[in-house]
Amino acid sequence: MFYRDGINATGIDRVIAGAGVAKASLYNNFASKDELIAAYLEAHLDRFVARLCELDTLTDPVERLARFFAGLARSAGEATFSGCPFANAAVEVRPDSPAHRVIERFYGELAGFFARALGAAPDDPAVTQLVVCYDGALSAARILRDPSCVAAAAALAQSILTARRARPVAPGATN
């Protein structure tokens, strides 16, 4: 529900109705809605990290990025697709929320995956560009309801990788 309808638009009453539990049961397991949101994001994060670990077993960086974006494209084609749950949540929760810490962890994992694929440091501009590709692809695909945004971003990501391999040193270096 948080993913489909948004966090603020999903009230506690709807959550417990959907889960078929009593209101007290929810508050026995989660101190507040903020904590529930954080747990919801944490579940997403766990699945996401597991997928990244699978992709890390691939030796070819091209293949890693290709599979990664292919998975995104598949998601974007589904009727339930509603963009990146972390980017969406970042708009709705406050920056000091426990949920926001999960969001930051997500971006850390994402940057780590791209950095490993590129053989670069996590703060490398090329890694940032890939993060931008991911974020923009899912945001645009969601708003425009057009999965081809993900395909375009996938091609862009490959070009970043290609450029990086052709010139794997920092810009400004004499090569």
Added chain:
Amino acid sequence: MFYRDGINATGIDRVIAGAGVAKASLYNNFASKDELIAAYLEAHLDRFVARLCELDTLTDPVERLARFFAGLARSAGEATFSGCPFANAAVEVRPDSPAHRVIERFYGELAGFFARALGAAPDDPAVTQLVVCYDGALSAARILRDPSCVAAAAALAQSILTARRARPVAPGATN
């Protein structure tokens, strides 16, 4: 307030308190909060389109994109920066909302600007890639609180333009 704190987090009472007007006055000018949100986005859109028109007077496409992203980078560096108001709103409003139509108009204008800069059709994959760049840059810059995301996206945008000029025909054509 809608931009800084989010749409759902900003109640009508706070709006009228901030504007210094009576509640009835607000409802005399706007039928509902949904209409107010749409008007808020429309004001943003007007300013955005005016900026794009200015940039369109530049003859060099490289310069157009450079100035465009330089403006974004400047915004991203300000303390009041909170990402793209349209992308943010898209997360909070319903798809059938009047506000969502303004959001769609925004993306139409954005794609049109990029298409003119590239000399391509609005549905060209390269245009989509630039939209992804824009969207991802502002989203990432907001969430990570790192304006360098915009700079990375600017470099990426230029590489899209360069690639487009080097091979301005559709992929698959025999050239």
Added chain:
DNA sequence: GTCTATAGAACGATAGAC
């Protein structure tokens, strides 16, 4: 008089918390 502004009470609905 008519119109539009104001401040504010009060509405039903629903929020999150217990």
Added chain:
DNA sequence: GTCTATCGTTCTATAGAC
């Protein structure tokens, strides 16, 4: 299930402008 608070909205009642 019940609490309180607040949501978006409507209504009352009054004051000033043309």
